[in-house]
Amino acid sequence: MDGQPEWALRAGVAVCFRDEDTNALLWKARMNVLPLEGDVVIQIVDGVETEYKVEGVKFEFLHQNVAGPTGVYVDGVLQFETFTPSEFAYVGPVVTVSAV
Secondary structure, rough: OOOOHHHHHHHOOOEEEEEEEOOOEEEEEEOOOOOOOOOEEEEEEEOOEEEEEEEEEEEEEEEEEOOOEEEEEEOOEEEEEOOOOEEEEEEEEEEEEOOO
């Protein structure tokens, strides 16, 4: 399967969704097609759907978190130390949204 880029393309690109007012990261998702300004996107958490309007799409330099795990689990999710950006960054899409 080496050398077959279509395998990677099927997964899409990691997209960050941020709140327009606070710039807080709401969620990340892999997408093959980016939403357009004015589109409505839906986040589903524990069966609850929340609609957001896309206010803008831009590309930013994104740093990965190199913080270590604390060994503590909250609701079955492993917790990590305070975010520590890596030296390396990649350019990724950031979608700014507002609640509908």
